Amino acid sequence: MSKVEAILKQLADVAANPKKAMDDYKAETGKGAIGIMPLYAPEELVHATGYLPMGIWGGQKQIAKARTYLPAFACSIMQQIMELQCEGAYDDLAAVLISVPCDTLKCLSQKWKGTSPTIVFTHPQNRPLESANKFLVEEYKIIKTKLEKIVGATITNAAIEESIKVYNENRAVMREFVKVAADYPQVIDPVARHAVFKSRMFMEKSKHTALVRELIDEIKASPVQPWDGKKVILTGILAEPNELLDIFKEFGLAIVADDLAQESRQIRVDVIDGEEGPLYRMAKQWQQFYGCSVATDTKKIRGKMLMDMVSQTGADAVIVCMMKFCDPEEWDYPVYYRQFEEKGIKNLMIEIDQEATAFEQVRTRVQSFVENM
Amino acid sequence: MYTMGIDVGSASSKVVILEDGQHIVAAEVVQVGTGSSGPQRALELAYEKSGLKRADITKLVATGYGRFAFEDADKQISEISCHAKGIFHLVPTARTIIDIGGQDAKAIRLDNRGGVKQFFMNDKCAAGTGRFLDVMARVLETTLDDMAECDAKAEQAASISSTCTVFAESEVISQLSKGVDKNSIIKGVHQSVASKACGLAYRGGLEEDIVMTGGVAKNAGVVRAVERELKKKVIVAPNPQTTGALGAALFAYEEAKKMKKEGLE
Numbered sequence A: 001m002s003k004v005e006a007i008l009k010q011l012a013d014v015a016a017n018p019k020k021a022m023d024d025y026k027a028e029t030g031k032g033a034i035g036i037m038p039l040y041a042p043e044e045l046v047h048a049t050g051y052l053p054m055g056i057w058g059g060q061k062q063i064a065k066a067r068t069y070l071p072a073f074a075c076s077i078m079q080q081i082m083e084l085q086c087e088g089a090y091d092d093l094a095a096v097l098i099s100v101p102c103d104t105l106k107c108l109s110q111k112w113k114g115t116s117p118t119i120v121f122t123h124p125q126n127r128p129l130e131s132a133n134k135f136l137v138e139e140y141k142i143i144k145t146k147l148e149k150i151v152g153a154t155i156t157n158a159a160i161e162e163s164i165k166v167y168n169e170n171r172a173v174m175r176e177f178v179k180v181a182a183d184y185p186q187v188i189d190p191v192a193r194h195a196v197f198k199s200r201m202f203m204e205k206s207k208h209t210a211l212v213r214e215l216i217d218e219i220k221a222s223p224v225q226p227w228d229g230k231k232v233i234l235t236g237i238l239a240e241p242n243e244l245l246d247i248f249k250e251f252g253l254a255i256v257a258d259d260l261a262q263e264s265r266q267i268r269v270d271v272i273d274g275e276e277g278p279l280y281r282m283a284k285q286w287q288q289f290y291g292c293s294v295a296t297d298t299k300k301i302r303g304k305m306l307m308d309m310v311s312q313t314g315a316d317a318v319i320v321c322m323m324k325f326c327d328p329e330e331w332d333y334p335v336y337y338r339q340f341e342e343k344g345i346k347n348l349m350i351e352i353d354q355e356a357t358a359f360e361q362v363r364t365r366v367q368s369f370v371e372n373m
Numbered sequence B: 001m002y003t004m005g006i007d008v009g010s011a012s013s014k015v016v017i018l019e020d021g022q023h024i025v026a027a028e029v030v031q032v033g034t035g036s037s038g039p040q041r042a043l044e045l046a047y048e049k050s051g052l053k054r055a056d057i058t059k060l061v062a063t064g065y066g067r068f069a070f071e072d073a074d075k076q077i078s079e080i081s082c083h084a085k086g087i088f089h090l091v092p093t094a095r096t097i098i099d100i101g102g103q104d105a106k107a108i109r110l111d112n113r114g115g116v117k118q119f120f121m122n123d124k125c126a127a128g129t130g131r132f133l134d135v136m137a138r139v140l141e142t143t144l145d146d147m148a149e150c151d152a153k154a155e156q157a158a159s160i161s162s163t164c165t166v167f168a169e170s171e172v173i174s175q176l177s178k179g180v181d182k183n184s185i186i187k188g189v190h191q192s193v194a195s196k197a198c199g200l201a202y203r204g205g206l207e208e209d210i211v212m213t214g215g216v217a218k219n220a221g222v223v224r225a226v227e228r229e230l231k232k233k234v235i236v237a238p239n240p241q242t243t244g245a246l247g248a249a250l251f252a253y254e255e256a257k258k259m260k261k262e263g264l265e
């Protein structure tokens, strides 16, 4: 097995088995893990406690128990998370951090069925205002106090600064990885690309950074090969499961960039350096964040952002991975769809249902799309 | 030169044999689809009708839901591309296609050279498809063939939801038990199918000519309901069940020509 293959396998194993990743971390550090619900949270605060921030992004379960608490039209990922909660899948977590930028999350945050304590906080939506930053600092202070109580230790500013550094480094290396994946689609196929992203949800970030750094250096040692397939950009909440990504692979699609909440939106904006305290700078990161359906944007720049990504990467098309019943994403769609049509940007929408077991419809859509590109 | 297209659908199997990419020498339909004896029987019918055998067919393209399960094909092409190809061949002025098949519905936008500009398909749901009509025909104790006629006799359409086949079925039953006229219920059922399919067509934007195809296009009641919903005239593709297979046969012809050209060079 080559070094590249070995690193990819290591990351894929973590992505496929988060429970083991968490248990290993606990055994190694003697510390626990804290769940991070989608979509965005000040993970640096959790990291600063020495606990492992564990992303919670659903699974592939058949939904039964969740029906007691959620209507059939709640988004697919929250159905999964509710089902897993009911099964006690998250009960090993010392706490769960929940942001509530959409209606579904608001409801879910009020009826957590696991046994771990929850810390719920709000992202301000009138983001350009300075008062939004101040509000978010107060929210972060509350999170910090609650975390301190749960882990039984004080979180110092120095520790937060160190965590910010670790996170900024990880975001930077992942942005570099996105470019490498675009240049070397023969090496990084859609499944491998996703595993590199997903594993960062379940690993201590400096360890993840080190592995991805090594991966990039190894890959870059070989020359770039021409790609005779098509190049696409993905947008949406997430693109799972692997069966879906296998279809992209089957029809020769390279993912040259993404705007997925689970992937590149997590690494889009760093926490800036500056004189202000760490919580304020972390709050500012939310103000500077852009291009996401749950971060209010009165100018609706997402379409333009995606079109810029198309021209920068030379992508042939954008694939919209529409999370089933995600209302924020559904609201954004007609706006950027119209912009795509006006500018002649090829686009395809596929529905993401984490419960899905059959993929024939998606295969037909993707095949038709590729045939007509 | 003969080429063949086979459309292995969920509810039926269709075969078209083309001579020189122009003349249809056989177009056969068997009303069972993938996983059944349908594809084989449709093939046999087409051979019988044309007097040809497999060795006479230069290229064979499979399309439809069961395209990958049909092993004898030279190539598999998606039904979206094949319907677009077949329709444009038959109706070169077509710009919007509404295709309602056994288990899915699609709206396809074409450019003026027949290329697929955009398409939308229904999501894993039988509402608005041929299957929906099958279920309703059974509950209403009628046949698919009689439904269009009953629809024509109805004065008004009963309200039937378009979101879910199971709910719609219970709505139909409750309308029946309330004594609502059966013809009106049938008209309502057609309206429900039409509104679902038109929802897809609206997504891609409407441009005329609008052509309906797929097995359900044979039902004049649904066609009228689509026209009422879109407030536009709709052309029904000739032999609508076989347009996908025709498109596949046309693709097969292009492949064969390409091969011949490469062979000559």
Ligand code: SF4
Pocket: A038, A039, A075, A076, A077, A078, A102, A103, A104, A105, A237, A294, A323, A325, A326, A327, A328, A329
């Ligand atoms: S943003 Fe969308 S996918 Fe995420 S929780 Fe809300 S509705 Fe669900």
